[in-house]
Amino acid sequence: MKNPRRARVDKSVCIDLGGTNMRIALVGAGGEILRRARFVTHADRGWRDIVERMARGVKELVATEGTESCTGVGVGVPGALLHKEGVVIDSPNLPGWHKVPLRRFLRDRLHCPVVVENDADAAALGEGCYGAARGIRNYLGITLGTGVGGGLVLDGKLWRGPEATAGEVGHFPVETAGFPCGCGSHGCLETVASATGIVRMALEAGRDTEIRRLSGDSVANIDAEVVSRAARQGDRVAQGIFHRMAVTLAMVLAGIVNLLQLEALIIGGGVAASWDCFGDTLRQEMQKRLFSGPPRDVRILQAELGDDAGILGMARRVFEETGVPIG
Ligand SMILES: [Zn+2]
Incomplete structure (x- = not known):
């Protein structure tokens, strides 16, 4: 007999924000990258413009299924941050990013849980979950x-x-x-x-x-x-x-x-x-x-994960925060 409850959502959308490019991927709980996109960051346009385009990028990536098809969004940021609040304090590669409320800004637009981490931390977590440090x-x-x-x-x-x-x-x-x-x-x-x-x-x-x-x-x-x-x-x-x-x-x-x-x-x-x-x-x-x-x-x-380490680390964090079993 079919389970009448809605199927468990076990996908996340993760973003690796760099000073030159931002990479977005839809990731399954087994660490599989299901779909990906890449945009020029245009760091000179300021944080609001970047984050608006980031939110649009997420929506486009899950366009066929809608944002409700993913359990949450994770962003790896090159800078210092208050990780619980998801506030970017400062970023040497992103001019003008001072006390940017990244988590709140994305949550208001995407209506799902948002997790923010430092990008190098995200890469280390990715290798621990899906790569060389398992x-x-x-x-x-x-x-x-x-x-x-x-x-x-x-x-x-x-x-x-x-x-x-x-x-x-x-x-x-x-x-x-x-x-x-x-x-x-x-x-x-x-x-x-x-x-x-x-x-x-x-x-x-x-x-x-x-x-x-x-x-x-x-x-x-x-x-x-x-x-x-x-x-x-x-x-x-x-x-x-x-x-x-x-x-x-x-x-x-x-x-x-x-x-x-x-x-x-x-x-x-x-x-x-x-x-x-x-x-x-x-x-x-x-x-x-x-x-x-x-x-x-x-x-x-x-x-082992190359450029995908950060994205996969953010996927781990999103699944951790939202209670999705990893693996
Ligand atoms: Zn130094």
């Missing part, structure tokens, strides 16, 4: 991209801090008088272990390098991928850049593991594609610095 209760998710992002999960729960800025491993100080960082400080990990840092070190190496030749002697063509190509061809300068990056990253990560006794580090982002250029050094240099008492092993794993 079954691991204490880990740090690290994104090596234009900057270095981090999301910390302790005892199976996200450790956000009061304004969701905990886990900002990219702003761990690594040099006493280092290069200026986007955060306003100097010598942060991000200035060495990001794509931006790798390119800067390549430029500092001068004009007469294999990296310059591979880039057609055009500064604009130098990116982390070109540096990794040079390293694979045996270029000592490029290998030296990845060595410096790996040793610096190892020092920070070993310190964090020693502090928190993490079980795993999940490393993703565009620079992780050059894993063959720095992964071995990272492991060796970490192993030298891990606290000697047992258990000293920490798993260093590559992220």
